Amino acid sequence: MCSASAAEAPAASGATRRSGGLARYVFAATLVRSADGGAVVAIVLLAQHTGLPAWVSGLLGASITAPHLLGPFISRRLDTARDGRVVIAVSAVVHGALLGVAALLLPHTWAAVPAVLLFVSGLFGPMLTGGISSRLPAIAGPSRQHQRRAQSWDVASYGISGTLGPAAVAWIAAGPGPLTAALVLAAAAITGAAAVLALPRQPPVTDASAVPSPLQTFRQIWGSGPLRRTLALTVTVAFSVAVLPIYAVAIAPQFGGAALAGTLVAGYGVGNLIGSALLMVKPLPGDADRLVVMLCFVVAAALAVVAAMPSFVAALVACGAAGIANALFFAATLAARSEYAPAEARGQVFIWVGALKIAAGSAGTATAGVLLFGAAWMPVALVAGVCVLAALAGARSRAAGLSRSAGASGSRSGNGHGPAPATAPQTGELARRRAR
Incomplete structure (x- = not known):
């Protein structure tokens, strides 16, 4: 009985540490992401x-968002650092400081000067999204x-910050x-940097020399079936849902007034938060690769x-x-990135997918304006x-990968040479991941 109590104590202690670390994570992530998400609105209004x-x-405004695409080329430092918290915290401080200086200079100098500062600030934006x-x-x-x-809490952090920052x-x-609004965002980013340093410390998983370059990491993403599908479908969905705010502006007058556009966009945001709450109650089950493909169909529907929909309420x-x-x-894509990314390049994988997602969202907004x-x-x-076409392509790619891995496993078991060595397992889930 005493031994059972002793065994329960470390488990309870571990659960407490996880809860405390997760609470600090959500606080830090929401602060820095609110600063990043509200920066464009603040600068445009100013x-x-x-x-x-x-x-x-x-x-x-584009000076802040466009550089996100270059974020992966400075992200290697996140995987090579002895303490990744410092890299993210420094990024938050630089992002906030440059945003504040650009806002202070904007009314008093040529627009090109704050634009350069905002461009450099935007380079660190991916560290505050995918990086954290x-x-x-x-x-x-x-x-x-x-x-x-x-991951459901992470989705909630994105949803809250995406609403809280602009609001x-x-x-x-x-x-x-x-x-004042721009300076408050700058202060939020710097405060968030301190919160990041309060997160649990994570030692590097590998030697710095084993960490691939950004381009090598992208080739690894493209060479892995699950990561390739995650990237392609993330970009497709980001491009697609970015159409909704433009649609809301265009359709609102038909429903009774232009002001209803904000309500429609808010409805989408509330849906994001509801989805996050549902995931907290019941996390997504099963293989992340399958979930990404299946849920892309759901987004399309x-x-x-x-x-x-013919009416405003509908x-x-x-x-x-x-x-x-x-x-x-989004929760499925976070799970896929976590489960399939190589340990030595996990930070870069998150930032690559996040940066291309932001670029795709900008392209979707621009395309919607052109198509309207x-x-x-x-x-x-x-x-x-x-979205349907992309999901169909993803499902076909996944089925082909599963077929190839099953065929390879069958040929090894039936070729008369016996099973593969134990040091290089080629069956089960590991084989399916490698084959895909």
Whole structure:
């Protein structure tokens, strides 16, 4: 009886450490991601407040988001550092400091000067999104159930920060002004850096010399069936759901007023949060690779329903359902990145996928604006079709990989040479992952 109690004590202690680490993670991630997510809104509002033309405001906003695509080329440091927390914390401080300086200079100098500062600031944005997500697997513990539940909290962090950052900017800009809003975001990023340093320390999993370069990491992603599908479908879904805000603006007048656009977008955001809450109660079960493909079909169906809704209330409910579907899909992609990324390049894999996701979202928004020449539902219907095609391609690729691995396993067991050596297992889940 005493031995049972002694065994229960370390388990309870481990659960307490995981809960404490996860709580600190959600706090830190929400702070830095709110600063990153609200920065574009703050700078655009500040530029307009200072009297700059709309095209200049747009370019200043793009100066923050466009550099995310270059983030993977500075991400190797996250996998080679003795303490990855320091890399993320420094990134948050630089991001916040440059954002604050650019905001202070914007009313008093040529727009090109703050644009350069914002560009450099944006380079560190992926560290605050995918980079900090790469810390989560070690915090959550080795159990798949713990990992999946922690990933649901990560999805919630993205959803809260994606809503909280822009909403806080709009609220502060309406009162003290957009400059104050930008400075508050800068302070949030710097405060978040301190919170990142309070996360559990993770020693490097391998020697720095074994960490691949960014381009080698991308080749590893493309050479792994599950990671390749995760990347391709993440980009496709990000491109597709980015159409929804443009659709909301276009369709709102038909439903009774342009102001309803904000309500539709908010409905999508609430759906994301509901999806996160559902995942906390019941994490996604089963193979992450299969889930990514299956849930891409679900996102496509949700988008198709949005395009077909004839009334405001129906469209609002459909936008909420699309948000739920996207939250489930996003959780599946986080699980796939965690479970299939090589340990020596986990941070780079997270940042590669996150950076390309942001670029795809920007492209989706731009494409929706271009396609909005006829019926408002047309861009949504088109991207729903794109999601279906991508999911079909992913399902076919996965089936082919499973078939090849089954064939290879059968040929080894029936070739008269006996089983493969124990030091190089070629059957079961490991063989299927390698073959795909």
